[in-house]
Amino acid sequence: MLQITINKAPELKAKPADETKLGFGNYYTDHMFIMDHSPEKGWHDARIVPFENFSISPAAIVFHYGMCIFEGLKAYRRPDGKVQLFRPDENARRMMRSAERMCMPQFPEEYFMEAVKTLVSLDSDWTPSAPGTTLYVRPTLICNHDDLSMHSLGRFMFFIILSPVGSYYVEGLKPVRIKIEETAARSVHGGTGFAKCGGNYAGSFHATVQAEKEGYSQVLWLDGATKQYIEEVGSNNIMFKIGGKIVTPALGDTVLPGITRKSCIEMFKKWGMEVEERQLSVAELLEQLEKGNVEEVFGVGTAAIVTPVGVLGYGGKNYEFNGGQIGETTQRLYDELVGLQFGQRADEFGWTVMVE
CATH class of the missing domain: 3.30.470.10 (Aminotransferase class 4, branched-chain amino acid transferase, N-terminal domain)
Structure with missing residues (x-):
């Protein structure tokens, strides 16, 4: 003790x-x-x-x-x-x-x-x-x-x-605009991407400030080696609902193992939803978007909890998701997770700890 x-x-x-x-x-x-x-x-x-x-x-x-x-x-x-x-x-x-x-x-x-x-x-x-x-x-x-x-x-x-x-984003629970960073890298294999160390965040400020000047709230980082594969947002992990499935980048030494991410995956599985933790390229995402299969995009993390993404900026273009509205799955996830965290719903997972 x-x-x-x-x-x-x-x-x-x-x-x-x-x-x-x-x-x-x-x-x-x-x-x-x-x-x-x-x-x-x-x-x-x-x-x-x-x-x-x-x-x-x-x-x-x-x-x-x-x-x-x-x-x-x-x-x-x-x-x-x-x-x-x-x-x-x-x-x-x-x-x-x-x-x-x-x-x-x-x-x-x-x-x-x-x-x-x-x-x-x-x-x-x-x-x-x-x-x-x-x-x-x-x-x-x-x-x-x-x-x-x-x-x-x-x-x-x-x-x-x-x-x-209060809320991490000034928008509150409203769809935010995220820019996919095509030049700078947050982390590389063998580095400190999976660790929550100050340098990871300091190094991200330059791209984030530029994105904010362009009207975006945050940056979505790609892998440092090829700049093809989606990894995470500066302040949270990222998830996509594609063709009814939840797709999120797999963990490794370049992605922070988010606790909210882990919790959301466990909740999705309890709901009977299929979850794929795998590589997801920007090319695949845009292809699925053109086919009409990308239903929702949202970030998950401690600071903002669940953040719906309404727009992704990439290659000088803005791609809108779900008509810029909060998706059904995103809203349900937010309601369930927040309800559990605030003690408004029963904790079936044993995740909460009372402070005496």
Whole structure:
């Protein structure tokens, strides 16, 4: 069991006056969790302290070589007022896989769970109750060792911060416009594409900013080697309903193994729908679109949950799906998943974890 020292904030911050205007990552709760690692002590000094700035050496490895991984999960306000988490054990396991890839120290899944639950419990009154709002949980692991030689990775810090949030996309649950990126690459085989590390996201900003200037909300990345096969959107995994089947890019070392993705696939199978996890080329997608077989396109991820895609931009053209409307399967998936996460529907899968 993880021993956590709690140092409560002497004064609590004022909470957002209007929960319908939270945005994403604009507010932070009263406390944060921190745990340190050193070669001599291993993981030690787990503590919850008032939310405040860190004091870190300018020579810290995280600033120079990008040694940082993170996770993203949410706490949900149930109709009965209680707060619950959605599959936090999956986040714990994925973070340890990322840590292994980035040569960072791992810790037991139980540490992750206890830290998240204890912090969320302490700041549970920050969990909003307005429709579509949640308490976003951001666990992060960095190397704060101050050695520019790259030969020493001695000290690390794991911390968790919380933020009450609204919808990730300003459009809310409305079809978004996505641009297929034809030049830049998010990841390559043998790289860090499957790990949730900061550099993957930093490297995607250039293409994303350009796409936003052109009127798109996000970028859909292709494989780095051939630029033919669809992989994922910058903030979530992507799924297509083609000829009545759900088609989604197969996992590998270039695609992030999304927890929402995994959950959606399990839900589809329970509904009796056929799911194909395989390579899907842009050429095949456009061919199926011309034949009228592409019924729906949607993204799935923790931040936005389920995001209908109304338009894909590629080769200077815009391709519209489902008349720019939310598809029947997309809507059902959103309703079922959100209902489960918020405790409005029975959890037949055993995915939710109550915060006491």
